[in-house]
Amino acid sequence: MTALEELTKLADxxxxxxxxxxxxxxxxxxGYYCCYCPEEIIHAAGMLPYRMRATGSTSSELxxxxxxxTTCTFCRHCLDQAMRGExxxxxxxTTLHGCDxxxxxxxxxxxxxxxxxxxxxxxxxxxxxxxxxxxxxxxMRVQVDRFKRSLEEHFQVKITDEALRQSIKTYNEKRRxxxxxxxxxxxxxxxITGAEALGIVIASTSMPVEEFNEQLKKMLDExxxxxxxxxxxxxxxxxxxxxxxxxxxxLIEELGGLVVTDALCVGLRQFWDLVDEDSEPIAxxxxxxxxxxxxxxxxxDYQRRLKFISDLAKEFKVDGIIVQRLKMxxxxxxxxxxxxxxxxxxxxxxxxxxxxxxxxxVGQMRTRVQAFLxxxxx
Amino acid sequence: xIVAGCDVGSTTGKAVIMNDHTIASYTIMWCRPRPEETAxxxxxxxxxxxxxxxxxxxxxxxxxxxxxxxxxxxxxxISEITCHGVGAHWLRNSVRTIIDIGxxxxxxxxxxxxxxxxxxxxxxxxxxxxxxxxxxxxRALGLTxxxxxxxxxxxxxxxxxxxxxxxxxxxxVITLLNEGEEVANIANGIHASIASRLVxxxxxxxxxxxxxxxxxxxxxxGLIDVLEKRLDTEIVRLPEDxxxxxxxxxxxxxxxxxxxxxxxx
Numbered sequence: 001m002t003a004l005e006e007l008t009k010l011a012d013x014x015x016x017x018x019x020x021x022x023x024x025x026x027x028x029x030x031g032y033y034c035c036y037c038p039e040e041i042i043h044a045a046g047m048l049p050y051r052m053r054a055t056g057s058t059s060s061e062l063x064x065x066x067x068x069x070t071t072c073t074f075c076r077h078c079l080d081q082a083m084r085g086e087x088x089x090x091x092x093x094t095t096l097h098g099c100d101x102x103x104x105x106x107x108x109x110x111x112x113x114x115x116x117x118x119x120x121x122x123x124x125x126x127x128x129x130x131x132x133x134x135x136x137x138x139x140m141r142v143q144v145d146r147f148k149r150s151l152e153e154h155f156q157v158k159i160t161d162e163a164l165r166q167s168i169k170t171y172n173e174k175r176r177x178x179x180x181x182x183x184x185x186x187x188x189x190x191x192i193t194g195a196e197a198l199g200i201v202i203a204s205t206s207m208p209v210e211e212f213n214e215q216l217k218k219m220l221d222e223x224x225x226x227x228x229x230x231x232x233x234x235x236x237x238x239x240x241x242x243x244x245x246x247x248x249x250x251l252i253e254e255l256g257g258l259v260v261t262d263a264l265c266v267g268l269r270q271f272w273d274l275v276d277e278d279s280e281p282i283a284x285x286x287x288x289x290x291x292x293x294x295x296x297x298x299x300x301d302y303q304r305r306l307k308f309i310s311d312l313a314k315e316f317k318v319d320g321i322i323v324q325r326l327k328m329x330x331x332x333x334x335x336x337x338x339x340x341x342x343x344x345x346x347x348x349x350x351x352x353x354x355x356x357x358x359x360x361x362v363g364q365m366r367t368r369v370q371a372f373l374x375x376x377x378x
Numbered sequence: 379x380i381v382a383g384c385d386v387g388s389t390t391g392k393a394v395i396m397n398d399h400t401i402a403s404y405t406i407m408w409c410r411p412r413p414e415e416t417a418x419x420x421x422x423x424x425x426x427x428x429x430x431x432x433x434x435x436x437x438x439x440x441x442x443x444x445x446x447x448x449x450x451x452x453x454x455x456i457s458e459i460t461c462h463g464v465g466a467h468w469l470r471n472s473v474r475t476i477i478d479i480g481x482x483x484x485x486x487x488x489x490x491x492x493x494x495x496x497x498x499x500x501x502x503x504x505x506x507x508x509x510x511x512x513x514x515x516x517r518a519l520g521l522t523x524x525x526x527x528x529x530x531x532x533x534x535x536x537x538x539x540x541x542x543x544x545x546x547x548x549x550x551v552i553t554l555l556n557e558g559e560e561v562a563n564i565a566n567g568i569h570a571s572i573a574s575r576l577v578x579x580x581x582x583x584x585x586x587x588x589x590x591x592x593x594x595x596x597x598x599x600g601l602i603d604v605l606e607k608r609l610d611t612e613i614v615r616l617p618e619d620x621x622x623x624x625x626x627x628x629x630x631x632x633x634x635x636x637x638x639x640x641x642x643x
Binding site: 363364366367368370371374375 | 494498
C-alpha cells in the first residue's frame with residue numbers, strides 16, 4: 001500500500017489501527033470539535049488529539065432525542081454516534097462555542113446523557129473570544145492556560161514548558177509538510193485530487209502526529225513522481241464548514257472540476273498558520289489560534305477572511321469557487337453569501353451548495369455542479 | 379448534418395431531431411421506470427417520424443435531463459440548465475430569465491445577452507411547486523390537470539393556501555372543501571401558492587425581462603395567469619411546445635459540437 005492510500009483510507013472509518021495501537025499501549029485520546037482547540041496542549045500532556053466526526057453514521061435517531069430538526073446534521077450525527085458508544089476510544093472531549101448547534105449538543109454530554117467509559121468524564125468548554133484585539137488575546141491566553149491546567153488536574157499529569165515547546169515544533173512540522181503538499185496543487189497538473197487532499201488532512205487529525213509526519217514525507221516523495229491531473233475542465237476552490245466525506249469532493253471531480261485548494265474546517269483552515277517557536281509557549285499558542293489568517297465565520301473579522309479567500313483563489317489560479325454549507329448552519333449561511341458576492345464582483349463564478357451531513361440528493365447536486373462547470377466553460 | 383437532443387426528465391421523456399438548425403421532429407412521452415427505456419422509445423419515435431431507421435444515421439446526440447447519465451446512445455450529456463438556456467435563447471433571443479417547472483423540480487435560470495447561463499436556482503428535494511404538487515392537488519379536487527388549469531381562471535375570491543409542502547397543502551385543500559369553498563377559488567389559491575414561491579426564485583436571479591416559462595407546467599394557463607400578476611410582467615411564450623425546450627437546446631448543442639469539430643479539422 002502506498003503512503004497516500006495508507007493515509008486517505010483513515011478518513012473512511014471513525015477509528016483506525018493507529019488509535020487502537022495507541023489505546024493498547026495505555027494512551028489517552030481527547031476529542032475536539034473545531035480548529036480553535038490547541039492540539040499542542042493535548043499532545044504535550046502525552047495524549048492524542050482526535051478531531052470529531054461521525055464517519056460511518058447512517059442515521060441520527062438517537063441524537064435527535066436531544067437535538068431538533070433545526071440543529072445541523074453534523075452535530076446530530078455526532079451526538080447519535082456518541083449515544084451509540086461509537087466514541088468509546090475517547091478519554092475526554094473538548095469544544096468551544098463555535099455555534100449553538102455544537103454547544104447545545106455538547107450539553108447532552110454535560111448532562112450525562114451520553115454513555116462514557118468512566119465518570120466523571122473529562123469535558124471542557126473552551127471560552128474562545130469572537131474578536132481579535134489586545135484584550136481578547138489576553139483572554140485567549142488565560143483560556144489556553146486554564147485548558148492546560150484542567151487537563152493536568154483531571155489526568156494527574158504535568159505539562160511542562162519543555163514538552164509544549166516540543167509539541168509546537170512537531171505540529172509546526174506537520175503544518176509545513178501539509179503546506180508543501182498544497183504548494184504542489186498550484187501546478188498546472190496537480191499531483192493529487194481534492195478528495196485525496198481532504199483524506200490526508202482528516203488523517204492528520206486522526207493519528208499520532210509523529211507517525212503522520214513520517215507517512216506524509218513518504219507520500220510527498222510518492223506524488224512527486226506521479227503524473228499530474230490535467231484533464232480537468234475547471235480548477236476549483238472549495239470553501240465551507242465541516243466536511244469530512246471524500247465522496248462529496250469525488251462527485252465534483254467526477255464531473256470534471258478539480259479542487260486545487262480549499263477554505264474548509266478540516267482543510268487549509270486546520271493547519272495554515274505556524275506557531276511562533278521562540279516566544280513563551282502558552283502566549284504563542286493563544287496568538288496563533290486566535291489570530292489565524294483565515295478565521296472561522298464565528299469570528300467577526302469577516303473582511304480579512306474574505307480577502308484571504310479571494311487571494312487564495314488568485315494564488316491557486318482557480319476558475320471558480322464552490323461554497324458548501326450544511327443546512328441550518330447560520331455561520332456559513334452568512335459567509336457563503338458574502339463570499340459569492342465578492343467573488344462575482346471579482347469575476348470568479350461562485351456556486352453555493354446546501355448539503356446534509358450524509359450525502360443525499362446526489363442527482364440534484366450533480367445537476368447543480370455540472371451546470372456550474374458548464375457556465376465556467378474553460 | 380442531422381442531430382438529436384434527448385431530455386429524460388423525472389416524469390416525461392422528450393426527444394428532438396434537428397436538421398441544419400431546423401426542427402425536423404419531436405416527441406413527448408410519459409417516463410418508463412427505467413431512464414434507458416424512456417430514452418430508447420423517445421429516440422425511436424422521433425427517428426420514425428422522419429424516416430430514420432438506425433441510430434447511426436444521427437451524426438451526434440446530446441442527452442440531458444435528470445436521467446441524462448442513463449442515455450446509452452448519447453455522445454455526451456449536458457445539464458438541463460445549460461440546455462434550457464440555449465434552447466430558449468435560440469427560440470427568442472430577448473429571453474433573459476427562464477422558469478422551468480418540471481415534474482419533480484423547478485429551476486429559474488438567468489441568461490446574459492449572449493444566452494450564456496449566468497445564474498440559476500433550484501428548489502430542494504421536495505415536491506413543493508412542481509408538477510407533482512399540481513397532480514396531487516388536482517386529485518384532491520377530483521379534477522384533471524387541464525380542468526385545474528382552466529377552472530382557476532374563473533376564481534372570484536381566491537382562497538389562501540399557506541403551506542408550501544404538498545402533503546400539508548393537500549390537507550388545507552380538504553379543509554377548504556369541507557368549509558364549502560368554491561373549487562375555482564381553491565384552484566386559484568393552489569396556483570398562487572406556487573407562484574409566490576416562483577416569485578422569490580425569479581427575483582433571486584434578478585428577474586430580468588424577458589421572462590419565459592418552460593416545462594410541463596408551462597401549459598397551465600391558470601398558473602401563468604397568477605404568476606404574471608404576481609411578477610407584474612408579461613411572461614413571453616416560446617414559439618414551440620414548452621416541454622421540449624431542453625431537448626431543443628440539447629440538439630442545438632449537438633449541432634454546435636459538430637460544427638466546432640469540423641472547423642478545427
